[in-house]
Amino acid sequence: MSDLLKYENNFSKINHFDLKLSHGDLNYNKTPLVTIAIPTYKRANLLKQALDSALNQKGFSDYEVIVIDDENDPGNETETQKLIKKYNDPKLLYYRYEGKSTLGMAGAWNKCLEMARGKWYSMLHDDDLLKENFLDEMMQILNSNPNISFLKAQHDHIDERDLSDLNYEYRSGTVEKMFEKKVEKFSEIDYILLNPIGGPVGIILDREKAIKLGGFNEKTYPAIDYAFFTKYCLEYDTYYYHKNLCSYRIAQNISLKNGVLMNCAKIHYDIINDLMSKNIPRKIFFKKYPAYYYLKAAKHIKEFWGVEVTEEEIKFLEKDKNLSIFWMGTYGVFKRLWRIKKMIFSKYPVQEV
Known part of the structure; x- marks a missing residue:
């Protein structure tokens, strides 16, 4: 924490x-x-x-x-x-x-x-x-x-x-x-x-x-x-x-210099850990999500920002740096379903201006 x-x-x-x-x-x-x-x-x-x-x-x-x-x-x-x-x-x-x-x-x-x-x-x-x-x-x-x-x-x-x-x-x-x-x-x-x-x-x-x-x-x-x-x-x-x-x-x-973007992703990783640890259901379902996020962020940083990600920058993930297809697929599907659910069921305070 x-x-x-x-x-x-x-x-x-x-x-x-x-x-x-x-x-x-x-x-x-x-x-x-x-x-x-x-x-x-x-x-x-x-x-x-x-x-x-x-x-x-x-x-x-x-x-x-x-x-x-x-x-x-x-x-x-x-x-x-x-x-x-x-x-x-x-x-x-x-x-x-x-x-x-x-x-x-x-x-x-x-x-x-x-x-x-x-x-x-x-x-x-x-x-x-x-x-x-x-x-x-x-x-x-x-x-x-x-x-x-x-x-x-x-x-x-x-x-x-x-x-x-x-x-x-x-x-x-x-x-x-x-x-x-x-x-x-x-x-x-x-x-x-x-x-x-x-x-x-x-x-x-x-x-x-x-x-x-x-x-x-x-x-x-x-x-x-x-x-x-x-x-x-x-x-x-x-x-x-x-x-x-x-x-x-x-x-x-400066944001495109090696290390800055991955340091940013690491802060996100730590905050996600804080948020998911607030209750037991979150701890269970999101237990692999910080690693999932960090690995996806590393891919995005390389593809979108054109910044190389070093092995040292993902070393701290240890066994999770090769996250299974099950967890990658589960969280990918959950994110999409979450967006669909919000689109259908959310009550917006206003419509367009």
Whole structure:
């Protein structure tokens, strides 16, 4: 049993005095309903696209956009600072971190949560994009369904990799297509079976509840988002809107380096073990599922991401690294039946907007 899902206050690790407001007016809208927060570090060219997508929302205007810049270069004007100066939108607030070291991923994400002033919170990576109707449609759902405190929109992909050497294509099964434009409630079983939320792009959640959970834990790197969303699901309901309202960018970056993706899969493996051990029926049925997930993840990492998986990275599975056809087939069928069952019997809080 790991400590990955236990409560930990991750805000106390940040020096609050090292973040300076360098652009924007806090008095323009003192109580925005929604905050879109963009953590960034040395990616001004991509940040511009993300920032434009956040500022140019249509049909909904009660929001702020905050940028938390983790690049500290005393005495020099950075490319990000030059970019921000070109904006004259009163919704935009730009903060620079001036500490002795960087905030890091978890620190920057937590600082975004702290500096946000909206009741509702959405984090946008500096290389991802929002469709112009993202806030309008998502807030219609949230405003008409007070039981929802976490809502994720479906995303498409901006794939900038060279795919010539990969044997993979994006595809969506018939069952998944039948969920289109519906809102699906996720349970703990969904978090055992897969990472149902994916990356944080396209999520709107209750900021106060996220803070009560202690924020993002650096110990769960590089699966910080999955660990946090799983923890959120254990305390509050999480929902998924099956409509494409945002874009997730896939590029050649640190995530594709050998070891990072498998480390992410290992965090998933540990969390699945935590979830399945909560009661005896789960322990019995899902006893081989962590190994099944990890082996499937290794195959996906090789085929989709083009990253080699070493024997050392699966060595810890010991006897389960050659999982029997029975277990592979059983879990494969169960996952498909689970999706069909949810499609047929789930009661959606809303239909399409």
